[in-house]
Amino acid sequence: MLSNKIIYPLLLSLISMILPTCFFSGNDRKNDPSAQTPPPVERLYASTWSQDFYAMMKYVHLYDEIHPFLYNLEGGRSNTGRILSVWKKDEIDERIRWLRLMSPRTLIIPTIFRWENDFEKVSDVIGLNGNTKVRDLHIQNILKEIDTYGYDGIDIDYEGMTCEKKEVFQEFLILLRDELHKKGKILSVAIHPKTVAEKPSVYPCKGLKSPIQVDFYEAYRGQLTHDYEFLGKVADKVKIMAYELHPRKQGFPGPGPQAPDWWIDKILEYAVARIPNEKLYMAIPTYGYDWALHCQAETKSVYYSRAKWIRERMAPRKEEPTDVLEIFKTQPKAADWTYLRPYLYRHQGHVYSDPSLWYRMGGCDRVAFYMNRSAFEKKMKILDKYKIRGFSFWQLIEDNDPEIHKYLEEKLGPEFSEVH
Template sequence: MATLKRGSRGAEVKELQSLLHRLGYNPGTADGIFGLKTLQAVIQFQNDSGLSLDGVVGPITWQALQSKDQGYQIYTVQSGDTFYKIALKFNLSLSSLIAANPGVNPNQIRIGQQMLIPKTQPKPVLIRSVGGWIPYWLQTQAFRSVQNHPDMFQNLSPFWYEVKASGEIIKYPGAEDNSILSFARTQGIKIIPLITNAFSSEQISAVLNDPIIRQYHVNNIVKLLRQFNYDGIDINYENLFVSDREIFVIFLQELKIALAAIGKQLIVTVHAKPDPFGDWSGSEAHDYLGIGQAGDAVRIMGYDFHWSGSEPGPIAPADWIDRVLAYAVTTIPKSKIVLGVPTYGYDWPLELGQVGRGITYSYALSTARRYNTPIIEDIQQGPHFIYRANEVVHEVWFIDATSFAPLLDLVNKYDIKGIVIWYLGAEDPKIYDVIQTSFR
């Protein structure tokens, strides 16, 4: 295309004006005359696209115009529209709609205004299932991760409920958030909320060992799934008494029958272990064989090899995960096994009696920069570093995309169902590139 500027005339100017119109700018009538209105429209487009504001349509501006024209359609704002409603209407993430309209204030759209709607791309075909846990204490940030990568997820499990000793189910703050439910359903993502026992052995034991309370709890789960039309439930009952090993499986069998009757899935989350016993009572109490028979899927928490109360060290070393999966596939069908993969880290103060604090990937990076300390990269164990603050030495271990990748390689090695991310909102953004590379 020829280089055009104010005063230019002809068919190419007319094509430019039509193109600007399609992209939501106003160059005036498409009359083939590069006048003041066309100049103003070109400069506005250059400003929105981060180009030089010279008003000249040369090769770079032509390329930007044609690129946007091929990947977008025009939408005229209607009464009652908001950015969020428009994103839902076109099955888009909110972030992609905002990115496509850099010159539009999301809080000040008006009726009749034209916006660019990115043409949706088909979901990447992944050979593994990808899910994510949404913690209630980081719900807004975690939901943003989903909005930014809706094509990645087949299911989401918001951390919304707790079982009490009475068999009642209580809600955590932010539970049943309609924005999450609406967005997930628009994107075709299954919602399978999580119920926890708050790590209380006594709390869940009271439910499991009383047939009346146990049935009451099953009925409450069924009622909850029907009320919100959830796709299933994630039973995350941790730190069980070893004496409750068998009755827990019986409970799951009873729950499975009740859920199958209404077409809902039973997901069970279990402690990771490389043998039938593991290294503590909670892992021993999870009977992989019985749980694998009862559940539609079994999520193995492949993290906290070192945890807040332990000495510093890797959170999900690849050699440990290898042993965990090697054992799991001997007791649970591969098609049911889902590996819980971590995204977070811990910061341990190296003082007597101090415990580690959970941190996000971004916090780890900012801390290393703040204290000007080098990060030791270790693909198999995870990145880590040491720093000193207020005369206290700290040791930090965390997960980045590089150390995340070997865990996905193990998922492929053992040919299991897929992964579930613990937890969304804490991750290195590059893990989504790793997922696509590993699972496509």
């Protein structure tokens, strides 16, 4: 059951709502064309992934679609075809109804996630090694879940797949798309970022019928499997995950912003030539990381509360915009920053709109990059320039900068500024 923390703040809003129009069954949503095709408007469409149900309840009215980050694959190196939810069945039913109640116009398209590692693979579910029985079972389980809870579609987020899975992944998506469209449902696919390669090449991959044409710089396993032109034809919505340019780990490529403006621009330059603008979304991070610069210490995620704590408690050097090379030149003892110094070349020619905090804690110099309204606005202007369909968040949580939500209310217009 929902806690009082969620129910009480919402009661006043709920009194004014017409309940029968909000509790859609799966068939109601399927037969309502407006539920699947938003009316044409001159603005970016708002989308988000989220694991935070309270944040979803609070802000769902701002979004045209929302991806509850609910599902993963059953099985490790091999898959059964079944999907597992982080919510219990009765929780799914109740929470989806609450989200419908809070914002009937918002499409609910949950995500199935799997990041490949040594112990967890995307294999049988996409028909690898001719295992079409498990693949077909996987598709049927997805359709059953959609029918059970009245979802508007499904979001496939299969990341880091090795290159030999490219062709069977594509076959899986075609089959899934066809079955979804029979029901009037949406196929959304989350994909790895790519930028234009200076010199195209060919990548032979064992297990494929033909080598991969590599016209992108990031020739990694995930990027090799996600073919932009194919996905632009097959998927209804394509969402580029533009973050983790500077990951949590210490070492290469060192500290920096998650999605600097120049990188977003280069990703879109590549993407719009291959994916129809009306299908294309750019996913922007709402977080950053806090790295140690010269000692072995934990790297921490930075959302609004941690950035605020550092500003108020640690007397940091505050930089916005951030010129990493200038900071390195002017900060005392910067030569000791062994986790930044080897990678200074990566910041050559870049001044970031992303804010940063440089401080000392427990005898260790640290830097925290984070996202605020100003940096977010600048990234949104790049999306506007390319006239793509919309943006996505990774991720919507209560600890995002509240000014970002205010900005969304202002940008989307007064009709989205309150629960309705």
